[in-house]
Amino acid sequence: MSSELERVVAGIGPASASAVADALAHQARLTKPAGSLGALEEVAVRLAGSGGVCPPAMPAPAALAIFAADHGVHAQGVSPWPQEVTVQMVANFLAGGAVANAFAAQVGASVTVVDVGVAADLPAGPGLVVRKIGYGTADLSIGPAMSAGDAVAALEAGISVARTLIDSGARCLITGDMGIANTTASAALISAFTGLDPAEVTGRGTGIDDETHARKVAVVRRALSVNGIEPGTEPLRVLAAVGGFEHAAIAGFVLAAAEARVPVILDGVIAGAAALTAQALAPASIDHCVAGHRSAEPGHAAALRHLGLRPLVDLELRLGEGTGALLAHPLVCAAVRVMHEVATFDSAGVSEKPM
Ligand SMILES: Cc1cc2ncn([C@H]3O[C@H](COP(=O)(O)O)[C@@H](O)[C@H]3O)c2cc1C
Numbered sequence: 001m002s003s004e005l006e007r008v009v010a011g012i013g014p015a016s017a018s019a020v021a022d023a024l025a026h027q028a029r030l031t032k033p034a035g036s037l038g039a040l041e042e043v044a045v046r047l048a049g050s051g052g053v054c055p056p057a058m059p060a061p062a063a064l065a066i067f068a069a070d071h072g073v074h075a076q077g078v079s080p081w082p083q084e085v086t087v088q089m090v091a092n093f094l095a096g097g098a099v100a101n102a103f104a105a106q107v108g109a110s111v112t113v114v115d116v117g118v119a120a121d122l123p124a125g126p127g128l129v130v131r132k133i134g135y136g137t138a139d140l141s142i143g144p145a146m147s148a149g150d151a152v153a154a155l156e157a158g159i160s161v162a163r164t165l166i167d168s169g170a171r172c173l174i175t176g177d178m179g180i181a182n183t184t185a186s187a188a189l190i191s192a193f194t195g196l197d198p199a200e201v202t203g204r205g206t207g208i209d210d211e212t213h214a215r216k217v218a219v220v221r222r223a224l225s226v227n228g229i230e231p232g233t234e235p236l237r238v239l240a241a242v243g244g245f246e247h248a249a250i251a252g253f254v255l256a257a258a259e260a261r262v263p264v265i266l267d268g269v270i271a272g273a274a275a276l277t278a279q280a281l282a283p284a285s286i287d288h289c290v291a292g293h294r295s296a297e298p299g300h301a302a303a304l305r306h307l308g309l310r311p312l313v314d315l316e317l318r319l320g321e322g323t324g325a326l327l328a329h330p331l332v333c334a335a336v337r338v339m340h341e342v343a344t345f346d347s348a349g350v351s352e353k354p355m
């Protein structure tokens with residue numbers, strides 16, 4: 001591990017037990033039946049633990065970072081879309097025309113696009129951060145997708161983007177991705193980190209027929225065997241062998257947010273695969289994450305189970321870009337606002353339930 005990455009990992013602490021206890025006690029005194037806010041109570045307690053303070057800081061303003069990269073495994077015919085859609089969608093994000101832009105506008109989040117490995121050059125401009133590690137990864141079904149050094153460089157790109165956003169005032173980070181064929185790399189990472197069979201965690205991505213799906217499962221299986229990935233393989237080696245530059249960068253983004261005790265809302269299957277990588281490098285990093293939604297990809301549900309996270313929203317989205325996480329942001333804010341503004345039985349003079 002590089003010294004910078006090591007420093008971030010060493011700086012990550014777990015949820016504060018005392019803030020969690022304070023949050024649970026506070027929840028119990030609010031003017032509502034115990035447990036009546038369901039999963040939102042869990043989120044509020046989680047954010048108290050993450051920040052180490054009760055009530056937790058409002059998770060706003062929020063900043064979305066969309067990490068974009070290309071994938072050599074595209075050559076195996078695992079996605080119905082041409083590779084150049086990645087760079088075209090980056091231009092679309094910068095012009096404000098993607099679904100992620102509409103959802104970010106709806107919830108008041110800023111949008112930063114990060115080129116960590118798109119297979120074409122993009123002109124620098126407002127809203128675009130260029131931290132290119134390469135022009136797409138190598139084909140992970142033939143050998144390692146990237147070198148160990150490139151994996152660390154991509155992790156550090158994500159660390160640096162998270163720090164810049166936090167330094168400029170963001171109090172909630174939201175993960176986003178763009179990279180044609182990245183659901184294949186996601187499935188390989190999820191299979192490697194959960195131990196589940198590729199057939200259980202490989203989905204239909206942007207929409208593929210049965211024949212393409214069977215090929216995609218075989219590609220994931222071959223990737224794991226060609227690269228010698230087994231249970232217990234060192235996490236950085238797994239990432240370099242079968243990950244994408246955006247997975248590595250999102251993992252770094254999560255680690256840096258966790259170090260700073262700023263909550264991260266995770267998006268779909270790509271974020272899930274990246275969060276498994278972050279968990280393998282620093283288990284406590286997940287204490288600072290909220291699962292924004294559950295995507296339709298089967299690997300995402302598997303990743304969330306392994307992360308121990310309960311998704312807030314399930315709208316059968318299967319888009320990525322950060323869209324599911326953006327939609328969850330107002331729910332996370334509402335959960336925290338309850339802790340600040342709702343009266344207690346004492347303060348409001350409301351009778352408590354007799355024992
Ligand atoms: C127009 C378009 C916009 C997207 N926005 C996100 N994705 C999503 O789909 C891609 C992954 O699916 P697969 O592995 O099947 O290629 C990623 O780029 C992901 O961000 C998009 C895909 C397309 C086509």
Ligand SMILES: O=C(O)c1cccnc1
Nearest residue numbers: 205268269295318319320
């Ligand atoms: O789960 C996701 O985020 C997803 C699913 C399909 C395609 N792209 C992203």
